[in-house]
Amino acid sequence: MGRVWALSAASKFIEEELSRPSVFKDETPLSIEYVPEALPHRERQLRFLTQLFRFAVEKPGSMGQKVLITGDVGTGKTVLAQRFGLDIVRVARARKIPLRYIHVNCREAKGSLFMILKNAVRMLAPKFPHRGFGAEELLRSLLRVLDRRGVFLILALDELESLIRVEGGEALYALTRVQENRMNLPLRLSFIFILRDLSQLGGLDRSIIGTLQQNIIKLDRYTSEQLETILRYRCELSLREGAIADENLSFIADIASTTGDARYAIELLWRAGKYADAEGSAEITSDHIRRAAGSLHPAFREEYVRALSINEKLFLLALARALKSSGGAYATMGEVEELYRITCEEYGEEPRAHTQIWKYARSLNALGIILASKSSKGIRGKTTILSLPSVPSTEMERWLESHLGALKREAERRALLR
Secondary structure: OHHHHHHHHHHHHHHHHHHOOOOEOOOHHHOOOOOOOOOOOOHHHHHHHHHHOOHHHHOOOOOOOEEEEEEOOOOOHHHHHHHHHHHHHHHHHHOOOOEEEEEEEOOOOOOOHHHHHHHHHHHHOOOOOOOOOOHHHHHHHHHHHHHHHOOEEEEEEEOHHHHHHHHOHHHHHHHHHOOOOOOOOOOOEEEEEEEOOHHHHOOOOHHHHHHHOOOEEEEOOOOHHHHHHHHHHHHHHHEOOOOEOHHHHHHHHHHHOOOOOHHHHHHHHHHHHHHHHHHOOOOEOHHHHHHHHHHHOOOOOHHHHHOOOHHHHHHHHHHHHHHHHHOOOOEEHHHHHHHHHHHHHHOOOOOOOHHHHHHHHHHHHHOOOOEEEEOOOOOOOOOEEEEOOOOOHHHHHHHHHHHHHHHHHHHHHHHHHO
């Protein structure tokens, strides 16, 4: 009876949750697996990939290509390769060319060449017997499967550093040289290698390095403006109209611009949306974003703030109050400076000069406790705008008031004991 009740209660909770409004119209475009139709700020690299693989559509089998995509986390390496793979296969199919694109993550394959090739062969020939084969024999078997089916393959190996770490240079040598003795047979296998850092190639044989470095696509970190473009595109696909203000979209971009990581920016947007839904809010606010940032990469550490000078703490409290009062993502330096002087009077401290206050802002920005940047739009003229990247303003205000209050009471107690 209790079990039936539990199931009924669970069903009721699910029904209630599904009936609640949401800021999302479709969460899929914010998932890590999603491959968008457009790649803002990666169009040039997509075009270059097309140029490198043009032969695959115009003269399939005439050569085997090897391309290396490199860049930091969140710069779009994986999605660039996947978008290209989907597009070139679609174009080839329209021309009746049997081209396949297979994407294998080397880390998920535990850095094993055998597991990588097993995954690739399984996608081409699900019933192929894998037992009894070594990695090199499986590689030759892959070519035989391609020959037998008359198929051309672009094999993308993501997180290549895992393969290098586990198997060393021998695995890459086998992959890059496998078609050398095919004589007059079509060259059916091409590679896209995806690697975070080129320094991972340092310990390899020079001939392998030379082969891999012939065609390199280097992806730089995204700027704040570029991240905002990407976020705006994903918002159009995933959020209901009016679910996030332009200022808060810029706020997410600014937070993520410290690493230039689009994946982090998109996850911040999704998580902030979840906090909005949990509160029943029709709009994603700056505090939802701060809470999301704090849950992903908690930047607020009490020990960091405790170690600040009393005037730095008062400046931080003034910023928290300015943000709480406006409800916005940012406050101007002038607004915070004015509140800082009022806050100093409240706590019996002598306010510091303008130059020293600027130093506080720079120091707190360097510590990652606040964000400081030049305004770009919505504010007349160029001014410095400040924000809290990962702690809701109300929480920062509450903690600082409690901490500063305790310090003030302790100072008063000591004064009485003198």
